[in-house]
Structure formats: C-alpha cells, structure tokens
Amino acid sequence: MNLRIPILKLKDTLIVSIQWELDDQTALQFQEDLLTKMHETSARGVVIDLTPIDFIDSFIAKVLGDVISMSGLMGAKVVITGIQPAVAITLIELGIRLEDVMTALDLENGLEKLQRELEA
Amino acid sequence: MGYRSSVEILTEWDIVAARQLGRNEAKEVGFGTVDQARITTAISELARNIYLYAGKGKIEIERISEGGSFGIIIIASDEGPGIPDVRKVMEDGFSTSGGLGAGMPGVKRLMDDFKIETVLGEGTVIKATKWIR
Numbered sequence: 001m002n003l004r005i006p007i008l009k010l011k012d013t014l015i016v017s018i019q020w021e022l023d024d025q026t027a028l029q030f031q032e033d034l035l036t037k038m039h040e041t042s043a044r045g046v047v048i049d050l051t052p053i054d055f056i057d058s059f060i061a062k063v064l065g066d067v068i069s070m071s072g073l074m075g076a077k078v079v080i081t082g083i084q085p086a087v088a089i090t091l092i093e094l095g096i097r098l099e100d101v102m103t104a105l106d107l108e109n110g111l112e113k114l115q116r117e118l119e120a
Numbered sequence: 121m122g123y124r125s126s127v128e129i130l131t132e133w134d135i136v137a138a139r140q141l142g143r144n145e146a147k148e149v150g151f152g153t154v155d156q157a158r159i160t161t162a163i164s165e166l167a168r169n170i171y172l173y174a175g176k177g178k179i180e181i182e183r184i185s186e187g188g189s190f191g192i193i194i195i196a197s198d199e200g201p202g203i204p205d206v207r208k209v210m211e212d213g214f215s216t217s218g219g220l221g222a223g224m225p226g227v228k229r230l231m232d233d234f235k236i237e238t239v240l241g242e243g244t245v246i247k248a249t250k251w252i253r
Contacts, residue, residue, distance in 0.1 A: 023132065023133065025132065055143075057168070058168075058223075086153045086158075090154070090230060093230050094165070094226035094229070
C-alpha cells in the first residue's frame with residue numbers, strides 16, 4: 001500500500017505528478033525522496049502537479065508547505081499546479097493559507113512560470 | 121435513524137479508510153464535488169484528531185433526511201481524555217499538537233452544523249452535519 005511517488009527529471013527541473021490520494025506515510029516519504037533527488041540531480045526547480053487530487057487536508061497541506069520551504073533552503077524553486085476548484089475552496093475554508101507559494105493552472109503553465117523564475 | 125456506516129480509527133491507515141467511506145457516502149447521497157471535498161476533508165481532520173489525541177475511536181457516517189432534504193452526519197467518537205476547554209479549541213489557530221491540523225474551527229466552517237460533547241476522562245463525541253443545498 002505504501003507506494004512511492006515517482007519523481008521525473010527534465011533538464012534542471014524535477015516533475016512530480018501526484019496521482020492518488022496521499023496517506024501520511026506516503027506524503028512524508030515523498031518529502032524525503034524529493035529532497036534527496038534534488039540533491040542528487042542539482043535540480044533548480046520543481047513542479048508538483050496536483051490535478052488528480054480531489055481534496056487536501058491540513059496534514060497534506062503542511063507536508064506540501066514544508067517541502068516548499070525545505071526546497072527553498074536547498075536553493076530550488078517549487079511551483080504547484082493543477083489545484084482543483086473544490087480543493088482551493090476547502091483549503092481556504094479550512095483556514096489554510098499556502099502563502100508565498102508559486103502556483104499555476106496546469107503543468108504547462110507551471111513549467112513556463114518556473115523557467116521565467118529561474119532565468120530572472 | 122438513517123443508514124449508518126462506520127470505520128474504527130486505530131492506525132494512520134484508518135484515517136484513509138474513513139475519508140474514503142465519507143467520500144463514497146457523500147457521492148451516493150448526491151453531494152456535488154465541492155461538498156464531497158468538504159466532507160472528505162472534515163472527516164480526515166476529525167479522524168486524525170482521534171488518532172493523535174485519543175489513540176482510538178470511531179468515525180460513523182449517517183445518512184439523514186428531513187422534509188425532502190438529504191444530508192449526512194459525521195459522528196466522531198472516542199473514549200480519550202476529553203477536551204478541557206472547548207471554547208479554546210474552537211478558536212482559530214489553537215492547536216496543542218504543534219501547529220499540525222487546522223483544528224475544529226476549520227471543520228466547523230466546512231460543515232453546516234457542528235456540535236461537541238466532551239467529558240474529561242471519558243471522551244468526546246463530535247457531530248458534524250452537511251445538507252445538500
């Protein structure tokens with residue numbers, strides 16, 4: 001049941017598509033895997049696509065927020081893409097603000113945004 | 121009393137099982153995608169609170185109807201230590217677990233009605249209701 005989330009490398013960017021509902025262990029494992037991969041590949045940017053995800057609770061939001069801060073410490077930028085309307089509504093109602101987080105509508109826009117940030 | 125289904129919360133995996141049950145029930149009762157997300161998220165928060173603070177407990181989902189309206193009640197019950205200051209846990213930003221969990225005010229906002237009954241040393245029962253609009 002404890003499947004690991006695949007992390008793909010494309011030039012200096014890591015691409016992650018979260019395809020299924022995250023349990024706590026998988027989320028924490030992902031945090032560790034992403035930072036390790038970042039270190040191994042010297043990636044400068046990460047795009048995390050959440051298109052298939054239909055809800056995010058406070059725990060997963062905290063893991064995501066933390067991984068973004070941790071990536072920042074390692075000198076990489078993270079863009080979150082594909083947040084569904086229902087997810088955006090419930091996160092705000094729940095009282096969770098993912099402030100200072102770069103987001104984009106979809107993977108394509110996310111990659112463009114990240115490229116602009118890295119070139120800036 | 122309407123149809124009721126339940127998940128015992130003993131491990132982290134049961135949090136996943138509880139929210140899957142909630143999502144399926146919400147879908148079957150006829151909630152839209154945003155309300156399904158609200159209900160799933162509320163269950164996840166309540167189940168995690170049981171796991172973190174009481175160690176074990178139960179999430180029950182009851183289908184309800186009244187005057188042509190349909191909805192569900194989430195009943196989260198445990199025999200944990202109880203909540204010493206209910207008013208305090210209903211304040212935004214209050215958490216005893218080091219910032220983990222958006223807490224009860226968030227769950228209350230996601231649902232239409234929210235009730236806590238708690239007795240120190242005996243446990244807590246939370247009932248959160250959502251109606252189809």
